[in-house]
Amino acid sequence: MFKAIGLVALALLLATMPCAVHAQGSAMEEIGSKAAKEAMAQLGFQSGDKDILALTNAGHAIVEGQTTQAALKGLTEASGCSVGDGNLLQVLRPYWKPLWFYFFDKETGEAIFLQADNRAVGMSAQKLASLPADQAFTRITRANVDLDYMLNHTDEGNATFQGAFGGNEFTLVGMSNVWAQPGSSFDFLQATAFHDHLCPGVTSGYMLAKFVEGKLPIEDISAQSYRVIACPQWCKDDLLQMRWDATPGKSSMFVMALSDAEKSALRARYNQSDVAGIYIRWNQTAKQGDALVLGFNWTRARELDGSADFKGPSWAAKLVEDVRLMEYWNQPQLVVSVIKEFEVDSERLALLQSAGVHPLKVAGVM
Template identity: 60%
Template sequence: MQKIGYIGLALLLMLVPGLALGDGDVMEELGTRAAAIALENLSISAGDEGLLALTDAGHAVIAGQTTQRAIKGITTVSGCSIGDGNLFQVLRAHWNPLWFFFFDKGTGEAVFIQVNKEAAEATLDELKAMSDDEAFTIVNKVNANLDYMLSHTDEGNATFNDKLLGGNEFSLVGIANTWAHPNCTFDFIQAACFHDHLCPGVTSGYMITKYVEDVLPITGPAESYKVIACPNWCKDDAIQMIWDATPGKSGMFVMALSPTEDAGLQEKYGTRVAGVYVRWNATANMGDGLVLGFTFDKVYELTGTANWTGPSWGSKLVMDVSLIDYWNQPELFASTIKEFPVDPETLSQLQNAGMHPLKVAGIM
């Protein structure tokens, strides 16, 4: 919507009744009010770098209105910004409600606020006349610090079971606690936000990019990575984000394995097959291929989650946070099953829907 020229947009609005240009003032006011409520409830000052803001503003669309201007309100009031690395847009399908989540790293306290659709559709004057209860359907304060939640399981259970974060509990608790880890990086959280949540699968994708960049580094502008994501899992969203290896540009081809194939390969290689990675040189029309494995047993071992007895919502979150200490040691988990040269014919076979890429790669 942002890129349509003014005249084109005017024409579009004439042709399509009901499709309205986002009322930016209303969206900005919603972000402004949400941030003010959060600062007050968290007793934190604007500009505190321990404050994190997460939102689906910019992705959510309400009654044909885009919501990005809410971010301006958040930044103005809270000081959180992309440049400071403490504001992220979490991907959601556009039909989801507009929400804001503020997390204080220092105390672990967090406020979740969800917008009432009627408030987003109101005029600015109508919105200003609404109480907070009318403008927002949810305003909840919880302690979202993972250690706290695990040691106060009644509160943790309530947060998850009563959906106190509007059904976004796993997503927001995982992203916030990992963001708060001193070894966490901006590009990692950005990739997790593209995935919608943070899970050990995303971390495995991040580690795989580091592993491949070490073994087959990009050395010039003619080179890029092509990924045969077979089998696919959450890793692939991190990989496509970090390498710009998107399916639409033929950077990634995504194919599933049957559970029998997956288990058989795990048995054969002692690690989970994690796809085929090609460093392709467009000038030489040649590439280098790797079939990689990723060992999740090592993840469970190093994060102490192999025999998890805590609450069911906890184990993946513990893995998320603990794994950040290892993101730059991918060789602990990732390994090379096979290396092979890739010519144009092999590349086309690896990508072809009628072929089995792992058979083309010669590992099954």
């Protein structure tokens, strides 16, 4: 009996605890929680709603010398959005950029952007908790970012793309619209978060990756890995770094530019395909690899996604491509072609990677 009363008393005490618990958390945690609660109030969703996507640069931003990962904890606890559910992504930004939060409801297309006030994170958690949202955030903006809606209401789309989300419009609208599609996938979105935004260039990286994986699959996971001579570089290479752990720091990717004259000469030579780099499946045990020089045909890609004769607003062209190219993610052969195949040994690999040597000349394609 006493035990039961004790439990009831404990339950009552816990029910009144949230404020006390928050007071013990950090202001950084509170700012994430506050952003989520404001989004829930304005967009009208409950914690755990799987139709909600949260995007933020928390964890990358450093505010007044403080790292910001605790804001992720507050955001997840309040909104239920989590990496595990695939509806929380950390978008890469340099650490000095302002801390921001964004929530998107795929059911309605409505989104809200909140930019934290640096002074707020310097307060005590308790003081911050009692502060009205418009004093904790320097910007709270709402817009409908559903691509079809925006194309039908171009005045609203124009207004959104005039800086409504603090310069993050292309990133946030693109990621939201692709995430909302049934065919969306976490690995792709995670790579776009690393790239900073979702553009057709990252999509081309996804298709190039799938093409290479089909033609030169990794069969020996302890000995084989992919090496990339990113010549020329474009947005594709950030996806490849993340997907294959092919980073420059570990000598898995070497990045080299081409001049405009070189690019157009190559395009003329290879049936209007852009040379998209050299891809090597390298065997570290055998010190031997298989290399592919690949082309990516942007003209064909724009025919497929219907953007070749796109007449809509300029901010929409790449977004339309982002969404429509999803249909072709698993058909890379429609736009990717093999320009040359060859084998490499350690000596040739070293040559392809060396400064002062033109890798496409070493490969014999120019």
